Amino acid sequence: MRISARADYAVRALLELAAAGDESPVKAEAIADAQGIPHKFLEGILTDLRRGRLVVSRRGGSGGYRLAAPAETITIADVIRVVEGPLVSVRGARPPELSYTGPAEALLPLWIALRANVRKVLDEVTLADVAANRLPVLVRTLAEDPGAWTNP
């Protein structure tokens, strides 16, 4: 289960916009520099985000990108869905589209539960939460468990 570079970059780009506020747009190159993202690659990602209505853009001298909605209303799950598609998929299909037989029958509710627990984190955290370093209590609790940081 991997988060692609596209998704990671998309979230970081939006966090820069969330931090910049609503006064003036931020240029793609400024975002790329701030977060160390290849600038032409980022442009493609920003196009996806615009088509997904998460950002609005303006061209010209004092142009750039702004969030299309308040940072408090955009969740991390929203971002991943725009750039990566479904949050969780199994063999390219969403869990409800799968069918299992024999001893594997209970796999379907398992994948559903997995997706539910992923949503519990990504659907609850907004860009504003991350940018201000104020994660919801549930998420803080999960992250504060010492075992959560050890590798296997």
Place this chain on the structure above:
Amino acid sequence: MRISARADYAVRALLELAAAGDESPVKAEAIADAQGIPHKFLEGILTDLRRGRLVVSRRGGSGGYRLAAPAETITIADVIRVVEGPLVSVRGARPPELSYTGPAEALLPLWIALRANVRKVLDEVTLADVAANRLPVLVRTLAEDPGAWTNP
């Protein structure tokens, strides 16, 4: 965040072994037929599972595969780690290896929390649980929420 065909097939193959019990080994072809998995592809997966010490094999007439340990002691996370590597990775790296700057700093604890919540499901469910359709209460509860089955 996707579960690959390899991982899905691996879990289903092991569930067939869990259901078969310990008496006699199950042939690769029998597993492939039972679960509708391409047989030569499955052979490669079973090799991984053997190298990962999740199954043992025997050749010849009455050969086949058996679980290397009781089904109650092998978790779904174990299986995914053997065939896919780390449970959750971001841009190919495990969360603790990442570093973020500026407004993205709180992304690291977020990915850690995400991984922790994935583990809460996959580390707690064993092959025996799924094969017998007796998922742990936590997982049942997650899967029974009606909203968990709706797509976006």
Place this chain on the structure above:
DNA sequence: GTTTTCCCTACAAAATCAGTAGGAAAACTA
């Protein structure tokens, strides 16, 4: 009218995914 910046298309190397093919080695059976 010039500059700036987004916007669009096309391309491409590399990795991953999902298999296939053919046979060698080992174990069992008779």
Place this chain on the structure above:
DNA sequence: TAGTTTTCCTACTGATTTTGTAGGGAAAAC
């Protein structure tokens, strides 16, 4: 011992996805 069965090993292939790069066109600001 000979023959059958099944795992085990190596290699290969085609499709898709990922992660970018290159070059220029269109709109907006100044």
